[in-house]
Amino acid sequence: MGSRTTILGLGAMGSAITARLRDTGHDTTVWNRTAAKTAPHAAAGSKTAATISEAIHDADTVLVVLLDHASVQEQLTPHAAELTGKTVVNLVTTTPNQARETAAWAADNGIAYVDGAVMAVPSMIGEHHARLLYSGDEHAYDTVRPILETLGTAEYAGEDPGLASLKDMALLAAMDLMLLGYVQAIAMMRTTGTPAADTAAEVEAWLAAMLPQGRELAAIVDGGTYDTGGQSVDFDRFGIQSLITASREQGVSAQLLEPHRKLLEELAATGRGDSDWIRIIERLTIQ
Numbered sequence: 001m002g003s004r005t006t007i008l009g010l011g012a013m014g015s016a017i018t019a020r021l022r023d024t025g026h027d028t029t030v031w032n033r034t035a036a037k038t039a040p041h042a043a044a045g046s047k048t049a050a051t052i053s054e055a056i057h058d059a060d061t062v063l064v065v066l067l068d069h070a071s072v073q074e075q076l077t078p079h080a081a082e083l084t085g086k087t088v089v090n091l092v093t094t095t096p097n098q099a100r101e102t103a104a105w106a107a108d109n110g111i112a113y114v115d116g117a118v119m120a121v122p123s124m125i126g127e128h129h130a131r132l133l134y135s136g137d138e139h140a141y142d143t144v145r146p147i148l149e150t151l152g153t154a155e156y157a158g159e160d161p162g163l164a165s166l167k168d169m170a171l172l173a174a175m176d177l178m179l180l181g182y183v184q185a186i187a188m189m190r191t192t193g194t195p196a197a198d199t200a201a202e203v204e205a206w207l208a209a210m211l212p213q214g215r216e217l218a219a220i221v222d223g224g225t226y227d228t229g230g231q232s233v234d235f236d237r238f239g240i241q242s243l244i245t246a247s248r249e250q251g252v253s254a255q256l257l258e259p260h261r262k263l264l265e266e267l268a269a270t271g272r273g274d275s276d277w278i279r280i281i282e283r284l285t286i287q
């Protein structure tokens with residue numbers, strides 16, 4: 001057994017990762033549930049394993065690039081004993097608690113475990129703007145770092161194995177809500193025959209100009225007093241109501257905007273109408 005790396009899962013992401021490792025001079029062994037997907041990798045120089053046991057036996061480091069948490073559990077659980085003493089890097093998208101569950105299972109079985117989150121699409125793997133987040137066993141991370149750094153910019157988030165997933169999910173949530181903003185604007189402007197492409201270009205420019213606001217709001221949250229005299233809850237209530245009314249006047253549902261209005265109304269109802277509007281963050285904490 002030398003410095004081989006085993007990759008479990010040759011979907012779009014696993015294939016890109018395997019190709020990158022090969023291209024950077026790493027010896028790779030691959031396994032995939034549907035064996036036919038190993039053929040191009042075998043032709044390109046990877047060793048193929050017919051079974052997971054064989055793939056695990058071949059390497060000290062096992063990169064897991066299966067679909068989801070359920071497939072990780074299904075495939076790894078029966079092989080716990082064979083993985084003992086090895087390092088598993090799980091690059092599957094999971095929730096933080098799923099990552100912690102796998103980490104606890106690994107610890108119980110003497111497996112060094114690093115949880116990862118890939119903030120990139122397969123075509124970006126190997127480029128520095130591909131960002132890969134890791135958390136969990138720091139010693140294990142340091143050991144496999146040279147491998148991980150070939151995949152993109154590697155960033156260690158901390159010992160809590162759920163941290164990489166949490167950051168991944170938080171950033172994806174921000175992206176999701178931002179893109180919903182595009183959807184709302186396009187839906188409103190389409191009612192006048194404006195092509196979506198035109199509205200998207202306008203939204204892009206507008207959001208770019210507004211981006212610094214995010215950090216200003218964050219400073220208010222970190223200050224914790226919500227009394228900076230910035231845009232207030234009451235001011236914002238009227239603003240959001242105008243957006244909702246304008247949307248409906250155009251025959252466009254305001255259901256994407258309603259949750260924002262509801263949070264502001266809840267704050268106003270508890271006597272916080274004068275607070276900075278970002279205080280709605282307090283309403284997001286589930287009691």
Ligand code: NDP
Nearest residue numbers: 009010011012013014033034066067071092093118120121
């Ligand atoms: P694909 O759908 O392309 O591939 C899924 C892989 O998982 C295949 O190898 C598939 O095997 C395997 N698989 C699924 N279920 C099982 C199972 N029960 N047992 C064994 N193998 C299983 O997905 P990707 O490669 O794109 O994604 C892999 C991971 O990377 C996911 O967690 C995804 O969220 C994450 N990711 C992907 C990104 C992307 O843009 N593609 C971006 C960021 C993260 P088979 O070939 O036999 O079906």
